[in-house]
Amino acid sequence: MSASEFELIQRHFSELGSRRDDVLLGVGDDAALLQPTPGEVLALCVDTLVGGVHFPQDAPADSVGHKALAVNLSDLAAMGARPAWATLSLTVPTADEDWIAAFARGFGDLARYHGIALVGGDLTRGPLSVSVQAAGFVPRGRALTRRGARPGDAVCVSGTLGDAALGLCLWRDGRADLDEDSRWLVDRLHRPVPRVSLGLALRDCATSAVDISDGLAQDLGHVLQASGVGAQLDVDRLPLSTALVQYAAREDHLTQAMGGGDDYELCFTVPRSCLHKLDAIASRVGVQITRIGTIQPDGGLELVHADRSPARLGKAGYTHFDAS
Ligand SMILES: [Mg+2]
Numbered sequence: 001m002s003a004s005e006f007e008l009i010q011r012h013f014s015e016l017g018s019r020r021d022d023v024l025l026g027v028g029d030d031a032a033l034l035q036p037t038p039g040e041v042l043a044l045c046v047d048t049l050v051g052g053v054h055f056p057q058d059a060p061a062d063s064v065g066h067k068a069l070a071v072n073l074s075d076l077a078a079m080g081a082r083p084a085w086a087t088l089s090l091t092v093p094t095a096d097e098d099w100i101a102a103f104a105r106g107f108g109d110l111a112r113y114h115g116i117a118l119v120g121g122d123l124t125r126g127p128l129s130v131s132v133q134a135a136g137f138v139p140r141g142r143a144l145t146r147r148g149a150r151p152g153d154a155v156c157v158s159g160t161l162g163d164a165a166l167g168l169c170l171w172r173d174g175r176a177d178l179d180e181d182s183r184w185l186v187d188r189l190h191r192p193v194p195r196v197s198l199g200l201a202l203r204d205c206a207t208s209a210v211d212i213s214d215g216l217a218q219d220l221g222h223v224l225q226a227s228g229v230g231a232q233l234d235v236d237r238l239p240l241s242t243a244l245v246q247y248a249a250r251e252d253h254l255t256q257a258m259g260g261g262d263d264y265e266l267c268f269t270v271p272r273s274c275l276h277k278l279d280a281i282a283s284r285v286g287v288q289i290t291r292i293g294t295i296q297p298d299g300g301l302e303l304v305h306a307d308r309s310p311a312r313l314g315k316a317g318y319t320h321f322d323a324s
Contacts, residue, residue, distance in 0.1 A: 004095060005123050012104040013088070016118040017111030022084065023119055032119035033253065034085060036323060040137040042083035047071045051128030055190075056171060061099045063190035064130065065106030070192045072134035073114060076262040077199030078211040080144040081136030083114050088121035089131040114196055126233035144199065144268070148207035149227035153269040155293040158195050160241040161216055162179030163188035165249055168172065192264035197285040199266060205274035206283075210267050213261040217313070220267050227269075232302045233293035235311040255313050258303070269295055 004079040014027045024268040036042055046144045049068050059067075069086060076083050088107070093099065100123075111118060136301070167189030170176050170269075176186040195211075202209060208227055210219045225229055226252070238257040248256050270278065275291070282289040 003322075004146050005125075006136060008095060008097065008100055009121075009123050011119065012100055012108065013118060016104060017086070018030070018086065018106040018117050019084035019113045019119045020115070023117045025123070026119045029080060031276065032085075032087075034119065034135075037084075037137045037301045041140050041143065042047045043076055043079045043136045043138055043143065044133065045072055045075040045079075046131060046133040047075065048129060048131040056168075057128065059171075059190055060106075061102035065103035065108075066110050066191050067106075068130040068132045069107050069110050069116075070194045073110070073116075073176045073194035073196055074192065074211040074266075075212065076134055076136040077196045077211045078143065078144065078266055079136070079138060080199045080203040080206075080209065081138040082200060083116050083136040083196060086111065086116050087119060087121045089124075091124045091129040092123065093125065093128055095125070103314055104239050114194075117149040131160075134179040135283050137158065138203070144202060144206055144209040144242055146208055146210055146223045147225035148225055148230050149231075150207055150271070151229060151295050151297045153207055153271050153295040154267055154275055154291045155220070155231050155267065155295060156289055156291050157212070157239065157265055157267045158198055158287045158289055159263065159265040160239045160244065160288070161212070161258075161263055161265065162248070162253075162256035162260035163245055164192065164264075165189075165243050166244055166256060168262070168320030170247070181246050183236040184241075184243050185235055185247065188196065188260060191279055192262065193265045194264055195285075195287060197291075198281070198287050200280045201269055202266070205270050205277050206268040207271060208269045212261075212263050212265045214261045216267060217258040218261075223267070223269070224295075224301060227295075228298075230296040230299035230302065232291055232296055232299075232304060235303050236306040237290060237292045239288060239292075254303075254311060258313055275289075 022035040167185035
C-alpha cells in the first residue's frame with residue numbers, strides 16, 4: 001500500500017463508528033485488541049459485495065458503505081445478536097478521495113447508529129469490492145438459529161417483500177426518480193434497514209430466524225432444511241408495499257415477493273403460545289410483522305391461496321413490471 005493509502009485510511013477510517021470501552025486497541029496496529037463480554041458468546045459473520053455483481057457499479061458511494069455494513073448487521077439480527085465490532089476490507093479501482101469519503105460517511109453513520117466500532121481493515125486497489133466482517137454478542141444459549149422451527153409454529157416476516165428487487169429494475173432502467181414510490185423502492189435496494197432491534201426482541205419468543213437476502217422462498221428453504229420440517233404459506237397474506245403494488249404488474253406480485261432478494265427483512269417462526277407477544281414487539285421496534293403461514297411436519301414449501309387452492313410462482317424475472 002502506498003503512503004497516500006495510509007493517509008486515506010487515517011483520514012477516513014481511523015475513528016469510524018462509535019467509541020466502545022471493549023475496544024482496547026482499534027485501527028492502526030497490526031491487529032485490534034478487543035475485550036469480549038463475559039457470559040456472552042460471539043456471533044461472527046462476513047459478507048463481500050462486489051461492484052456490478054452485488055450492487056450497481058454506479059450506486060452512490062455512501063449507499064455502498066451503508067449497505068456493506070447493513071447486510072452483515074442483518075445476519076447478526078437473524079441470530080439475535082447485539083452488534084459490537086466490524087472490520088472492513090475495501091478494494092477500489094482508483095484512490096478517488098470523494099468516493100472514499102462518501103463511502104466512509106455511509107458506513108460510519110450506520111455504525112454509530114448501532115453503537116459499532118470499526119476496529120480494523122485495509123484499503124487496496126483493484127476492481128470495486130467491499131468485505132465487511134461484523135461481530136456481536138448474544139447470551140449463551142439464546143441465539144436464534146435456523147434449526148429450531150417445529151410443526152405448528154407460525155411463519156412470520158418483518159416489513160414488506162420484493163421491494164429491493166423492484167428497486168433494482170427501476171435503477172437499471174434509469175427510472176429511480178419518477179416519484180416518491182420509485183425513490184422509496186430504490187432506497188430499499190441501496191439502503192436496507194437491518195432489523196437489529198427486532199432480532200433482539202425475538203430472542204424471547206422465536207424458535208428460528210433467517211434474514212431474507214436471496215428471496216423468501218430460498219431463505220425460508222434454509223430454515224426448513226435445517227429444522228427438518230416443511231411449511232405452508234398463504235400467499236394472499238404476503239406483505240406487499242404500496243409502492244410495489246403501484247409499480248409491479250399484478251401477475252408478478254407473488255414471484256416478486258417470494259423470489260426478490262436484497263430486502264434484508266427477517267423471516268422467523270414462533271410457537272402459537274407466543275403469538276400474542278408479536279403485536280407488542282412490532283410496535284416497540286417500529287416494524288410491521290405479518291404471519292404468513294405455518295410450519296408442517298414435512299413436505300417442503302407449499303404455497304396456497306386463502307381458500308387453500310394451490311398457488312404457483314411465475315417464471316423468475318423481475319424485468320416485468322408495469323409502470324402505469
Ligand atoms: Mg443471512
